[in-house]
Amino acid sequence: MRITRTTALTACLAMTAAIFTVSFPGTLPSTAATPDPVAVAAQPVAGSSNVKVEGSRIVLGDAPAAIGSTEIKQRSGLAELTPVRFTDPTSAVVVGYTAGTPDSSSAQVDVRAWVNNRWSEWTAAKAGTPTALPSASDQVQVRIIVSAPSTGASPWVGDVTVQPTDQAAAPLMTVQAAPLKSRVFATREGLVGGTTANGHVIVSRDHFVALPSRRGLSSAGSGTYSVKVCTASRCAFEPVWDVGPWNTKDDYWNPSATREMWKDLPQGKPEAQAAYQDGYNGGKDQFGRTVANPAGIDLADGVFWDALKLADNSWVDVTYLWTGDGGRGTVSISSGYLNVRNAPNSTGAVVGMAGKSAQVAVECQTTGQSVTGSQGTSNVWLRVHAGMYVAKAWVSAGSFGAC
Incomplete structure (x- = not known):
């Protein structure tokens, strides 16, 4: 078993830091000295899947292995912990934790920040090492992902702490003025009855997408990370609930310098596309498989x-909606999808769909047919793409400028 532990504070910092104890959740008091680490309780929030709590540890649960979009059979669990708030914004944090990874299992700890009224992407956090945030923030959240072979091992992560620091390099990721849009090859996932990387059990005619990196993976039931996928005449707004195809560390929507892998590829180009079309990486994915499509x-x-x-x-x-600024709304339905129409009324032709919990990019609003939905009765319709509208009665959103 491999155990990793966060490094201790230096003796100098220990002598000069203000000494206090905070029970999570809590707020760090303002101090001129380096604040102490804040303990994060092992209490997974809604959307976590296949994990159990044993004392201060998050441990892989007992659900059987399932084949996701990567076609790699593993047992996996995901736990998002309650966010931690600080008194003052910080540009980086040190995440401390211990981990046990027996028998070819793995454990990953990620962190994200609340920036401009939305969550940033997840970034892997090495124990005891400063992790840069995309921008100064007074709120961060920790996520734990534990994976193991089909039988045997039970990896775990415990004793999680977070500590503000200014000892980090430049931010790893930035929010652009407009979300990145790229043209990519889409394949059908299928796999009805299987389990996605966030624990969602796939149903018939399901509404979600998979992207080949966990950096943009939403928790089950959440649309924090959503995409707009369009053909020449139709668009879909869907949450990212699975990881794939081909790779699991190919966040190709990020600038080349900040990609997890394949940093020599241009922003917006998936590694599988480069492998298939150009023979990049010998025509193979990160697992050594020959790439059969782009x-x-x-x-x-x-x-x-x-x-x-x-x-x-x-x-x-594909537009990766979390990568840029702009108006947003959240589809507020209990199941299924919301129709996207070519006019602000329920008789307009259906030109797309928006899945449960998906984010929609709002260009403007206009008046149309009155509709009663989860957000009450309203005659306001939101334009989410040129010539495409959704009823605001089914979308949790603020007010926008007139179309």
């Missing part, structure tokens, strides 16, 4: 067949 996104059946009306794998335009 896919950069997987679409659940409801997105593939119903929202986009695709008959076969196809090139599509």
Whole structure:
């Protein structure tokens, strides 16, 4: 078993730091000295999956292995912990933790920050090492991912702490003025009855997508990380609930310098596409498999067949909505999807769909047919793409400028 531990504070810092104890959740008092680490309780929040709590540890649960979009059979669990707030914004944090990874299992700890009223992407945090945030923030959250072979091992992470620091390099990721849009090859995921990387059990005609990096993986039931996927005539807004196709560390929507892997590839180009078209990496993915298609996104059946009306794998335009500024709303339905129409009324032709919990990019608002939905009764419709509208009665959102 491999155990890792956060490094201790130096004797100098220990002598000069203000001494106090905080029970999580809590707030760090303002002090001129370096604040002490804040203990993060082992209490997974809603959306976590297949983990159990044993004392101060998050341990892989007992659910069986499932095949996700990467076609690699593993047991996996995901735990998001309650966010930690600081009195003052910080540009970086040190995440401390212990971990046990027996029998070829693995444990990963990620951190993200609340920036500009939304969560940044997840960034892997090495124990005891400063992790830069995309911008100064007074709120961070820790996520734990534990994985193991089909039988045997039970990896764990425990004794989690977070500590503000200014001892980090430049921010790893930035929010752009407009979200990145790229043209990528889409494949159908299928796998009804399987389990996605965030613990969602795939149902018939489901609505979600898979991208090949956990940096943009939403927890089950959440649309924090959502995409707009468009053909020439239709668009779908869907949450990212799985990891794949091909790779699991290919956040190709980020600038080349900040990608997890494949830093010599241009922003917006998936490694699988480069491998298939150009023979990049010997034509193989990160696992050494020969890449059989250039896919950069997987679409659940409801997105593939119903929202986009695709008959076969196809090139599509994808906008990674969390990577830029702009108006947003959240689809507030209990299941299924929300129709996207070509006019602000329920008789307009359906030109796309928006899945449960997905974020939609709002360009402006206009008045139309009165609709009653989860947000009450309203005659306001939101334009989410040129010539495409959704009823605000089904979308949790603020007010926007007139179209």
